[in-house]
Amino acid sequence: MAKVFPPKIVSANDLMDGDVVYLTAQNTWSRQITEAVIAPDEAAAEILLAKGEERQDLIVGAYLLDVAIGDDGAPSPTHFREKYRLNGPSIDYLAPQKQSFVAQSNTQTTLSEGA
Amino acid sequence: MYRYNDFDHEFVKSRTEEFRSQVARRIDGSLTEDEFKPLRLRNGLYLQLHAYMLRVAVPYGTLNSAQMQQLAYIAERWDKGYGHFTTRQNIQYNWPKLADIPDILDALAQVEMHAIQTSGNCIRNVTSDHFAGAAADEIEDPRPTAELLRQWSTDHPEFQYLPRKFKIAITGSPNDRAVTRAHDIGLRMVRNEAGEAGYEVMVGGGLGRTPMVGKTVRDFLPKADLLPYLEAILQVYNLHGRRDNKYKARIKILVHETGLDPLKADIEAAFQSIRKTFVHPKAELIAGLDAAFAPPEFNNTRSLAFEDAQAANPAFRAFVETNVAEHKNPAYGIVTISLKPVGGAPGDATAEQMRLVAELAELYGHDEIRVSHEQNLILPHVRQSDIPLVYQRLLEAGLATANIGLISDIIACPGMDYCALATARSIPIAQDIATHFEARGLEREIGHMKIKISGCINACGHHHVGHIGILGLERKGQELYQITLGGDGRENMAVGERAGPGFSADALMDALDRLINAYLTVREHDEEAFIDTYKRLGAAPFLAALYPEEADDARAA
Incomplete structure (x- = not known):
């Protein structure tokens, strides 16, 4: 049986601020994964990646990643690394260590919440 | 401490100017990423999962208060208000923007700091x-x-x-x-x-x-x-x-x-x-x-303030027990400021906290601050009679966690919450361990313990030399944590031995619980640290605790 090809999208980091960006159907880069253009097969994926690599003046490090397609047609990453890339650090990084440690232990993010 | 001479100033300035022009050429498209990458790495600039990261050298972990003030300023002006102190005694900023890097480097140069040779195949910060x-x-x-x-x-x-x-x-x-x-x-x-x-x-x-x-x-x-x-x-x-x-x-x-x-x-x-x-x-x-590097002029006048405060305040006594080390001058103490509040990210400090540490160093610490490879800050020279005052100020800022050398004083690399090389997360594991043993009220009973966590095989979290080392890997699309036992980073350095199959994040805490319970059961007396019990008994009782099913099978066979 032929191996099933998981649908793919192209991601990179924005040149100026490093933000995670996705290649869109209009050949632009978006911070919204919902706007990513999906490659249904290997040939399409190769073309998409080549397109992504064209704009080196906008992004750094374009690559393909596997996604699952939701009922609404939107892609979501299947690998946990890409989930963290999409959602940002799983920890409460914007309010680090501000409170007394008693207060801290009540506000800390647990592993399950982070996933 | 050492102050830059004209040569140092000129060198750092010329490198900063050179990098300013390289950044400009990357932004205007005249340099490709392939051309730019080695240049930015030579200047400490990485690209991580969500953002750039600037790694600033803290030479041999020594800072003065003006430098710490500037690190705070940089965190606030060009980052998200905090910095991360690392196992290489450096500080990393997690969210700088490319166009701001030259200005950050200028700000560092003003206080005789830089990010040169914090990456690349060269001799790194000593x-x-x-x-x-x-x-x-x-x-x-x-x-x-x-x-x-x-x-x-x-x-x-x-x-x-x-x-x-x-x-x-x-x-x-x-x-x-x-x-x-x-x-x-x-x-x-x-x-x-x-x-x-x-x-x-x-x-x-x-x-x-x-x-x-x-x-x-x-x-x-x-x-x-x-x-x-x-x-x-x-x-x-x-x-x-x-x-x-x-x-x-x-x-x-x-x-x-x-x-x-x-x-x-x-x-x-x-x-x-x-x-x-x-x-x-x-x-x-x-x-x-x-x-x-001549010693500062010590003030040897003593009072009973240090002893009195310990007698009056059990929390202060606990702080002294763990966070104050013996100084070569008997009128002084070395104060370690824990960057491991229970539930916090090991090594993170807010700009506000950095400013407080700078102020305390200036007022009570002969203007000296150190960064440890264990991701804490140190006021190396504090007169004992001033330590209660220092403690009070630290307490108000959430910086008085009395846990140095205990189970919640964990080294953890940034892991997959930040790092592009990571195969799993480290920080949430550290947070969960610290919170868990704090909640069980066991921290002081467990005593001296070094847990070190790395989110990939590169071992920035020094897991090999943790008494308990934890290495985050990926297995079948899940984060998996492998435990090593018996590592020791001191003069008699030992590399920890891998215990066996790894644990999922969900199963890890129970496994550690069994491990710690086993240690509390088999240790000879209350003062025998985990590492000493391990050296005395070997791995067997701990492996049996980590893998009870296998131990049962062996008994049945």
Whole structure:
């Protein structure tokens, strides 16, 4: 049986601020994964990646990643690394260590919440 | 501490200007990423999962208050209001923007700091004992030597393209707090029979995917021979170190593959040749370095404030027990400020907290601050009678966590919450462990314990030398945590042994619970630390606790 090809999208980091960006159907880069253009097969994926690599003046490090397609047609990453890339650090990084440690232990993010 | 001379200022300024133009050319499209990447890495600029990361060198972990104030300013002005102190005694900013980097480097240069050689295949920031210059057990302050090495290795033309990165650590004390045996070169100050200070030289230590304990190549190297001898080591490595395979390119592999004695012979031969023509630094320079790190003028007046505060306040007494170490001056103490509040991210400090530490150093600490490889901050010189005041201020800022050396004083690399190399997260594991054992009220009962967590095989979290080491990996699309036991980063360095199959994040805490319960059951007495129990009994009781089903099977068979 032929191996099933998981649908793919192209991601990179924005040149100026490093933000995670996705290649869109209009050949632009978006911070919204919902706007990513999906490659249904290997040939399409190769073309998409080549397109992504064209704009080196906008992004750094374009690559393909596997996604699952939701009922609404939107892609979501299947690998946990890409989930963290999409959602940002799983920890409460914007309010680090501000409170007394008693207060801290009540506000800390647990592993399950982070996933 | 050492202050830049005109040469240092000029060098850092010219590098910053050069990088400003390189950033501009990357932004306007004249440089491709392939061209720009090695340039940015030479200046400490990485690209991580969600953002750029700037790694700023803190030479041998020493800062003054003006520098700490500036680090706080940078965090607030160009980042998200905090910084991360690392196991390399550096500070990393997690969210800088590319166009701002030259301004950040300018701001660093104003306080005699930079990000040069914090990446790339060169000699990295020299690390040292975080109690240097203050410790009661010290032979000599290692920082004049560390500064000499900084000057020698910075922009050294012969050593800019080594086979791989190269890390040097130095301690002036027989009790090794700088994990010197886990570095490419480790230096330990020793005295010879005539009473002269010199160095024991160790080569080929390292963690990462192939952990190795550094091997002694010289029991006693006279101080004056240090630079030509190190050049000899680097020269041998530069010539013979493997460039065919990144994973075999560190000097530890060369030591391993060549064998200690042949390599020693090569180093000695190179040394004999180099020393003939070596131009030693001038005596004034060496004297200047010694003077730069002369002890501050201690105020030896004592009061009973320190003792009284301990008698009156159990929380302060607990703080002193864990966070205050013996100073060479009996009127003083070394205060460690924990960056491990229970539930916090190990090593993170807000701009506000950095400012407070700077202020306390200025008011009560002879203007000196240290960063430890264990991701804490240190006020190395605090008069004992001032420690209650310092404690009160720390308490108000959430910085008085009394846990140094305890189970919640965890080293953790940034892991997959930030790092592009990570295979799993580290910080949430550290947070969960600290919170869990705090909730069980067991921290003090467990006592001395070093848990170290790395989110990938590169071992920035030093898991190999954790009494309990945790390595985050990926297995079948899930984060998986492998436990090592019995690692030790001190002078008798030991690499921890892998316990067995890894645990999912969900199963990890139960496993650690069983492990700690087993330790509490089998330890000889309350004062026997986990690592000592492990050394006495070996792995068996701990493996049985980690893998009870296998132990049951063995009994049934």
